[in-house]
Amino acid sequence: MTGDYPVSGFTGRAKPVFDLDPVHTLKLITELNNGLEIEAMGKTQKLQPTDFFAGCAVSPFKRDEAEQMVQYFKLKKKVEAGAKFIIPQLGYDIRKFHELIQFVRENGWDIPVIGNVYILPYGAAKLMYENKVPGCVVTKELLSVLEKEKDAPDKGKQARLDRAAKMYGFFKGMGYDGVHIGGHGVKLEEVEYIIDKGEEFAKNWMDYVHEFQFPMPNGFYYYEKDEKTGLNTKTPTNRKNRPLDTTVPAMYSFNRFMHELMFEPGKGLFGMMRSIVKSIDGSSMEHAFTRFEHLIKVVLFDCENCGDCALFELAFLCPMSQCPKKQRNGACGGSFEGWCEVYPNKKKCIYVRAYARLKKYGEEETLRDIYVPPANWDFYHTASWINFFLGRDHVGRRLGVPYVPPKKSSK
Template sequence: MSTRKLSFREALLDPEQMSVTWELVPGRGAREEAQESVAQMAELAARDSRINSITLTDNPSGKPAILPYPLALEAKELGIETLIHFTCKDKNRNDIESELHALARSGLPNLLVMTGDYTTEGFGGRPKPVFDLDAVQALRFIRKMNNGFEIPAHKGSKKLQNTDFFAGAVVSPFKSKEAELMAQYYKMHKKIAEGAQFIVTQLGYDARKFDELKRYMDWYNLKTPLVGNIFVLSLPVAKMMNKNLIPGCVVTDKMVADLEAEKAKGNVKEQQLLRSAKLYAIFKGLKYNGVTIAGHGIGYTDVKHIIEKGEELSANWLDYVAEFDYPQDNGFYFFEKDPVTGLNTNKIVDRSTTGARAKSTMKDVMFSMVHHLALSEKAPLYPMIKKIAKKIDKSSMKKPFTKMEYWSKSIMLECRFCGDCVMHELAYTCPMSQCAKHQRNGACGGSRDGWCEVYPEKQKCIYVTMYEKFKNAGKEGTMKEGYIPPVNWDLYRTSSWLNFFAGRDYNYRKDVEEQEEAKSYAE
């Protein structure tokens, strides 16, 4: 490792380096013990050339906390960079833009863009959830800002000065169902296509899964740097993760039992740190580009020990793989298992014999027929229907037509009537009514065993159902393609059919964006 402290970006993009980020949780309050501790730990991290940045969380578990922004500024003054968790929850797109402008002006470029946890508590009870943009849309927005974001002006438009954000995203290989796992990987493709410059794994303790993710990225020639997640796991936190009380983090029953046995032997902290160092060694052996180290109550000496011990153990990293053999019950893997190493071969599992499939319902078939006959520019009835729609759009028939669409789609498809409909791209599933986080470009990372993070055992993740429908039709691969813009709320409670034919919906906006980008690249 270099003796000069490299920036987070430099370390992550240098194949000879192992980037190290230390996660700190700012907590609730302004000048409480948690915030003072962050400043103290940042000062210690600044003195260690091996720690390239600290990372600050953004209201984890859906609970209120201080924004990362002011503490990131303090850390910068102390001489350490910050990787800011930049979530899409609790703010609409204008607030997201405002925060991005503030971060750019303050010289805080490193962002880990994610959906964010569903809100759980706040002043006066559970707050209203706000998921105006998803992570894919936010990454696209940041990419546009980096290229000079064009905004309306008094005469035409003008470009803002280019920003220099180094934005990454998250993926979870720790999913038990084929549909869940593939939904995660397919969304990762979209994130990278829209500008994710690095990928951080979700938290788990299955070495085969970490190997799978690396092989998957290599298989698809995804050159984006990969960061492994190390959490110094205590028994109380393990039990919370085991019950999915910390969404997305996976600790199996077997691991909880092993931790209980470990506690009985004593020297618990020593064992926790040794486990983390072994995981560090495995990430280095798998040729990950970096790690992020976290854990409740861990200090600088603990992080230092993990780095030093991890480097020491890395030469024999394969010896420790068996200690991270915690597969989920009947869990799906993308590659066949290698019986020698306990990791994976490069042979892809035959998915024609795995996972569930779902047949299209009668309503799916009916709406699909309508779409293919009329609601597509290539549809045979499109020219005629477009003429009729334009006349309806400018006549007294507009209101009754809109009501007819509203009632038919609401009753049959649980439509939220946003007026900017994408259901035909999502297996006739409405993300505005059936996804708690309104995800239009893929699944969030909080599901467990196919169930929605917010409604476990009650509602399946819509992207699980979607994958099963697409797989039945042999079209599941389309889930990694195409970008869906955010809803234009000007269209709320209007006819999405009339908006489509009049060129007001997302299809038109996407075409304009693509034309503008093509022109910009040509210039």
């Protein structure tokens, strides 16, 4: 998981630190397990292999196509980075749980999928309904059910336990590999009840599908609905002709044109730009060139001058400045109805915007296929154009731009 954005701190909000996103972290753990090689004292040393068992989270509970697809795109990257199990975030739409396990199977990922069972009281549900617990989805219809249950003599306790047991049952029936049972102040005997009763419910789990149909209004599903079962067919939803979830600015077309003209190796003005940059690198002009580039990119992209630019991969949206969590490989799980977790109803999630831009040109799956490494802080406040054209940054390396070692600056 990405982790929560800080909400408090000493004398004010603490600085958010998200140098590694979940994909980076999983890659790091995989390398640690294999014996990470590091440079120390001028030598390459291999650390003792570790034995971490790292998994990943994903949210199938997203309303919009863009928001849901970037979750699944990022899931692919997490699996490829070495995730050993998958667990969904919290929701109560059984069709979405079925969607996830079917999606994992169809991709051929032979790793365990763990169901998320939460013993849901009315108070927690109300917070989730109000989007005050990022990544957890409770609909108005479910909240109404819980509101009635809390008026029972036991304040809805038995209904909560039976609901959790039925979730255990349908997870087992669908083929999930296990469950995580959670809740506030849960007692051992309650967990035992959920397991024992859940084993009974698993025998006829399809009988309870109708009790867990709490979809988001006008929500997107990856697969078409099976009207007989209330779950999913194996036919993916046709996304090609679906409308975009957010507008695409006209400036994006101009950015694409300029990129193809100047930044595509072997095309347009790339060779000329590389020659110019070579002459500037390490010269007295480098500082002025860096400031000039930064000025342009601040105006166009709200650039933070990290020097290891990811604009190319994210449809000319800067993850360092426009994503509060600085996610470079996909959206976090906290977005809601297309809005950023940190700025709900104010800023659209950067990946929802990127998906719409790329889908307009039939390129949305590049968000799935291209891995973006952590920003290299050696490049902080240096010219990303120099780093790119001389094959030093991650994009230059990915595209095979010939490497030119840095010159000592004469600024």
